[in-house]
Amino acid sequence: MPRIIFVEHNDTSHCVDAEIGKSLMQTALDQGIPGIDADCGGSCACGTCHVIIEESWQGKLPAAEDEEVTMLDMTPEPQPGSRLSCQVLVTEELDGLILRLPEFQM
Numbered sequence: 821m822p823r824i825i826f827v828e829h830n831d832t833s834h835c836v837d838a839e840i841g842k843s844l845m846q847t848a849l850d851q852g853i854p855g856i857d858a859d860c861g862g863s864c865a866c867g868t869c870h871v872i873i874e875e876s877w878q879g880k881l882p883a884a885e886d887e888e889v890t891m892l893d894m895t896p897e898p899q900p901g902s903r904l905s906c907q908v909l910v911t912e913e914l915d916g917l918i919l920r921l922p923e924f925q926m
Contacts, residue, residue, distance in 0.1 A: 821837045821838065821839065821840070822837070822838050822840065822910055822911070822912055822913075822914050822915035822916075822917070823835055823836065823837060823838070823915055823916060824836055824838045824844065824847060824910070824914065824917050824919065825916070825917065825918045825919065826848060826851075826853045826855075826856075826871075826919050826921060827918065827919065827920045827921065828853075828854060828855055828921050829855065829920075829921055829922060829923040834851065834853050836851040836853070838910040838914070839910060840910050840911060840912060841909060841910065842909065842910050843862055843905060843906050843907070843908060843909055843910070844869075844871065844903075844905035844906075844908045844909075844910065844917075844919065845858050845862055845869040845904070845905035845906040846862065846906075847905075847910060848869070848905060853921075855921040855922075855925070856868070856869050856871075856905060856921070856925075857869065857925050858906065859926075860906075862906035863906070864887050864888055864891060864904060864906060864907055865891070866891065866926055867891050867892065867894055867895040867904065867925065867926035868925040868926050869904050869905040869906045869925075870892070870895045870897075870902060870903075870904060870905070870921075870922055870925055870926070871902075871903055871904075871905045871919040871920065871921060871922075872899050872901045872902055872903075872919065872920040872921075872922065873901040873902075873903055873917070873918075873919060874901070874917075874918035874919070874920065875900075875901060876918075877901075877914075877917050877918060878900070878901045880913065880914075881903070881908060881914075882908075884903060884904075884907065885907070888903070888904050888907045891904055892904065894926065895922070895925075895926055896922070896924045896925075896926065897922040897923065897924065899922075905919070
């Protein structure tokens with residue numbers, strides 16, 4: 821089972837086991853990670869599951885689709901590496917992935 825590290829804005833880290841095939845958003849919700857609101861339930865219709873992928877991992881994820889890019893443009897703190905966690909599925913290759921949570925969600 822891959823391990824994913826969520827880092828809150830205050831640098832509190834949460835290292836969790838993630839189920840392959842689930843989204844990073846659902847993983848965060850299942851594990852009670854604070855800072856992931858997921859208001860739209862994973863339908864890419866809001867930006868409340870915004871995460872920032874650690875730079876060393878950015879090239880290892882599939883590119884964001886146009887719909888996700890549009891939603892990310894509306895987030896309060898878009899950055900290089902910004903993704904909607906509802907759009908990234910857990911794979912074995914993501915073992916050790918580090919995600920930072922922005923201070924504010926939409």
